[in-house]
Amino acid sequence: VERSLIHAIEEVLTDRSGRISRWTGDDASVVRSRPFAVTSIDSVAQDVHFRAGTPPRDVGWRALATALSDIAAMGAEAGEAYVSLALPAGYEGALELVEGMEELAGRCGATIAGGDVIRAPALVVTVAVTGWADAEEELAGRDGARPGDLVGVTGALGGSEAARLLVERGAEPPPDALRRHLRPEPLLAAGRALAAAGVTSMIDLSDGLATDAAHVAARSGAELRLRLADLPLAAGVDLMAGDPRVFAATGGDDYELLVTAPPERVEDASRAAEAAGTTLTWLGDVTVGLGLVLLDENGDQVPGLEGYEHA
Numbered sequence: 430v431e432r433s434l435i436h437a438i439e440e441v442l443t444d445r446s447g448r449i450s451r452w453t454g455d456d457a458s459v460v461r462s463r464p465f466a467v468t469s470i471d472s473v474a475q476d477v478h479f480r481a482g483t484p485p486r487d488v489g490w491r492a493l494a495t496a497l498s499d500i501a502a503m504g505a506e507a508g509e510a511y512v513s514l515a516l517p518a519g520y521e522g523a524l525e526l527v528e529g530m531e532e533l534a535g536r537c538g539a540t541i542a543g544g545d546v547i548r549a550p551a552l553v554v555t556v557a558v559t560g561w562a563d564a565e566e567e568l569a570g571r572d573g574a575r576p577g578d579l580v581g582v583t584g585a586l587g588g589s590e591a592a593r594l595l596v597e598r599g600a601e602p603p604p605d606a607l608r609r610h611l612r613p614e615p616l617l618a619a620g621r622a623l624a625a626a627g628v629t630s631m632i633d634l635s636d637g638l639a640t641d642a643a644h645v646a647a648r649s650g651a652e653l654r655l656r657l658a659d660l661p662l663a664a665g666v667d668l669m670a671g672d673p674r675v676f677a678a679t680g681g682d683d684y685e686l687l688v689t690a691p692p693e694r695v696e697d698a699s700r701a702a703e704a705a706g707t708t709l710t711w712l713g714d715v716t717v718g719l720g721l722v723l724l725d726e727n728g729d730q731v732p733g734l735e736g737y738e739h740a
């Protein structure tokens with residue numbers, strides 16, 4: 430890979446962390462650590478996670494957003510990102526891709542602190558992110574849901590999947606849905622605030638509410654019961670065929686946060702979400718048992734939505 434491309438990428442990056450003592454120009458980055466490092470890595474590939482022809486800035490934004498969303502779900506503060514770009518011969522979008530990533534990094538207070546560029550048969554973007562915390566108690570996992578807890582979800586669901594399907598059909602999605610699809614916002618401030626407010630478990634919704642809530646149930650050894658009628662629906666879901674609640678429960682890539690909290694923490698959690706610029710909708714509870722149960726408006730169980738695939 431041309432030295433000039435690497436140099437141009439380095440020129441785009443801004444150090445906003447205050448912890449970096451060495452980054453570009455050395456064999457490795459040197460970062461002053463805080464007591465707990467929270468690390469996650471994500472890859473996206475063309476034709477698997479995004480279509481050919483997706484603007485490079487959106488590809489870069491989304492790749493960093495999915496990685497930062499995992500940091501948000503742990504309740505950590507965003508730190509440094511390390512980026513590997515696998516570029517097919519003739520690909521011209523590398524610099525714009527990094528600019529899209531850098532735009533989101535700036536909004537989140539993250540710093541792209543290192544990386545690698547290689548030639549490869551297909552465009553693949555890999556982002557490793559490190560978030561930071563000073564104490565383990567500041568963080569939340571998937572395993573803390575307990576019988577008696579209530580289940581809440583931030584924002585609104587289904588908009589990203591609705592936009593994806595509308596774009597695929599050549600239709601124009603509502604602006605909010607398109608933004609959720611192309612430029613999802615990792616909920617870092619909300620994640621930290623909710624963890625501090627005493628939620629017992631937290632997960633980001635990348636694969637869809639039905640699938641991700643089942644992860645919390647499995648890891649916590651409990652049953653999560655969610656009322657479909659109480660799902661907050663994003664703009665665009667109303668344009669989809671079929672039951673909008675089922676659509677919103679199964680659509681992926683929302684990057685909202687699902688939390689569980691004991692009743693006495695519910696008010697604090699709602700206030701924390703609002704202070705962080707979002708809302709919490711309480712839509713279920715945790716009981717003794719194992720797995721996820723979705724309930725219709727009569728309180729009857731809706732069967733089999735896990736791994737549901739939209740046409």
Ligand SMILES: [Mg+2]
Pocket residue numbers: 498499502632633635
């Ligand atoms: Mg996740």
